[in-house]
């Protein structure tokens with residue numbers, strides 16, 4: 544049986560602003576703050592332009608109780624991000640009283656490994672880091688995941704602050720407390736739950752991000768609308784092209800509403816035992832496409848945009864999703880300029896199906912899917928027969944480029 548329970552009250556309000564928005568404060572034109580309520584592990588997610596230059600006082604005030612004097616802050620970044628933003632963050636931390644050490648991890652998913660973690664442990668040890676040390680992740684999801692894992696494990700856990708600089712990291716990986724590294728062929732196989740104490744999002748960092756990375760992150764933003772909030776989805780579909788150009792006045796809203804939806808889901812299922820699965824909408828087929836093409840062809844967001852279309856078509860075959868909703872989803876991704884939404888004819892459907900049944904969401908050989916009941920409401924745990932998946936994927940073959 545598909546699980547329907549917890550989403551009913553919160554996620555089921557098609558098109559209506561989430562009433563828990565009272566947890567989100569507006570700061571005039573400065574942006575919106577989101578609060579993630581997890582008892583003693585609660586934290587704020589601040590979304591404001593120019594925030595990098597205020598990282599020091601925000602961290603001092605919200606994480607160390609005001610007095611940062613003599614505290615060690617270890618800023619983990621990669622050389623490119625550090626070059627653009629490292630000095631601003633370091634200066635702000637030093638002005639607030641922190642002793643700052645910057646550590647670099649080379650760019651790229653291939654460095655999201657235990658070898659990198661071990662090297663970072665060595666640097667922390669050399670700096671005489673102790674339980675009062677704060678780890679600051681400044682970068683994309685790779686940096687956040689590695690630095691977070693180091694923070695989760697060094698000296699049985701250090702305070703950790705996320706300063707995400709890619710759209711994907713701002714709306715997804717920096718929020719929710721999943722940290723970890725890859726191991727051999729296992730993506731994110733070694734990891735922990737370690738919530739940050741604070742997330743600082745400065746949308747101005749996106750101006751240096753390549754457009755393809757930006758569009759890839761936008762796939763996750765659109766995902767939040769599809770699974771949780773119809774009005775948000777409609778706004779995103781309208782604004783998609785302007786958001787990719789960073790010319791939309793809704794950019795900060797798009798980021799903070801995404802964080803808010805993730806926060807609302809994580810609050811109900813911190814350890815990923817139920818509802819949190821809806822965040823994986825489109826990821827079952829998406830991950831299969833990434834794996835088949837050895838992570839070389841698609842950016843993550845490009846693969847899951849295709850995967851979200853698959854999930855809609857699979858939902859249609861299962862009698863759950865309306866064709867009109869599938870069409871609206873396809874249109875939103877077209878508006879954002881995704882180059883491909885059909886299934887590449889060179890990728891054998893058999894290979895995709897084989898990977899689906901290896902996926903961790905499969906139970907007893909039948910793949911379980913997060914499916915769309917209607918835009919604004921996705922539910923997890925739907926078993927779908929292989930024949931129905933095959934029909935859906937065959938149909939997606941015929942989907943032409945925009």
Ligand SMILES: NC(=O)c1ccc[n+]([C@@H]2O[C@H](COP(=O)([O-])OP(=O)(O)OC[C@H]3O[C@@H](n4cnc5c(N)ncnc54)[C@H](O)[C@@H]3O)[C@@H](O)[C@H]2O)c1
Nearest residue numbers: 623650683684685686708709711712715716721748751752
């Ligand atoms: N922990 C979670 O919940 C979670 C969720 C989703 C994804 N992830 C992980 O996130 C990772 C992907 O994150 P990503 O997409 O941010 O990739 P990434 O961290 O590799 O960053 C992409 C590229 O952008 C560069 N970059 C970063 N910020 C920049 C900026 N402001 N301007 C210019 N260039 C910039 C980086 O150097 C890198 O080359 C994956 O490892 C994935 O597993 C984790």
Ligand SMILES: [Zn+2]
Nearest residue numbers: 763826843847
């Ligand atoms: Zn994703």
